[in-house]
Amino acid sequence: MAHQLFIEKGFQATSIQDILEYSGISKGTFYNYFSSKNELLMALFNTLIKKMEKDRNELLIGQNPSDIDIFIKQIELQITSNRTNKLISLFEEVVFSNDLELREFIKKVQLKMIGWLYQRFIDIFGENHKPYLLDCAVMFQGVLQYNLKYNAIAYGSIFNIQKIVRYSVKRVIQMVAEVEEAGDYLLQPELLDNWLPNCKKTGQRFTRSFSILF
Known part of the structure; x- marks a missing residue:
């Protein structure tokens, strides 16, 4: 309600x-x-995110984690889930509010998403690309977010999510090759330990958690 x-x-x-x-x-x-309306909103976000996360992880069952088509399906599922639950407008209202508690909560969700993308990129591109993959995770999130935003402006609700996701994934494949060739990156993967100090790990992998903010 x-x-x-x-x-x-x-x-x-x-x-x-x-x-x-x-x-x-x-x-x-x-x-x-609930002690406050803020706490209720955070519980709502967490409930919706955990449901999406469960559905997203089920796509990997019995599949090769390096299969980029599985990753594409996971991203499509996340976007569809967030659109269905109208999370975009709720997140935007929080981000542009002056409520520090909620803004800090959203920041943690965003950082956990970057951690998830980084780990999925290791699955897909391999351990030898690790130094460059945090940068690539950040760039992919930006590319996908703005492709979705401006396609929605151009075409309204009828734009093709699948086409946009596949287009954006193709761009990140090129990014990985380019940054490795250049040997240059801005963000060291070790930063994730500072950003997400409370994330439990299994070996070197962050627990798969939270969703992309679309």
Whole structure:
């Protein structure tokens, strides 16, 4: 119910009283589970993200992790899930708000996504490319995000997600080859240890978690 209200009215414009009236629960029941509206929103994000993550990881079952077509399907699934749940507008409202708690939460989600992309790129391109793959993860996220944004401006809701994802993935394949040939990069992969100090690892792999913000 809160999710629907946040989409229809906006997070800032929705009060706890609105949520109580719309969902038919008491104030005591609300505060038994959430200390604030912020905490409810973060719980909503985490619930939707975990569901998407489960679906995304199921695509890898019985498959070769280096198969780039599986990666493409994972990205398509993430985008479709986020569009279905209207997460774009909610994330944007938080990002441009002055609420430091929520902005810090979104930042952590974004950094975890970069960690996931980095690990998937190791699966796809190999350990020998590791020094360059954090840069490539950041560039891929930017390329995909803005390709989606401006195709939506140009074509509205009818734009082809599959075509955009495949186009963007082709670009990142070229990026990996180019940065390796140049031997140049901006971000050292070791930065992920500082960005994500609480992520559990299995060997050298970060736990697969959180989604791309589209």
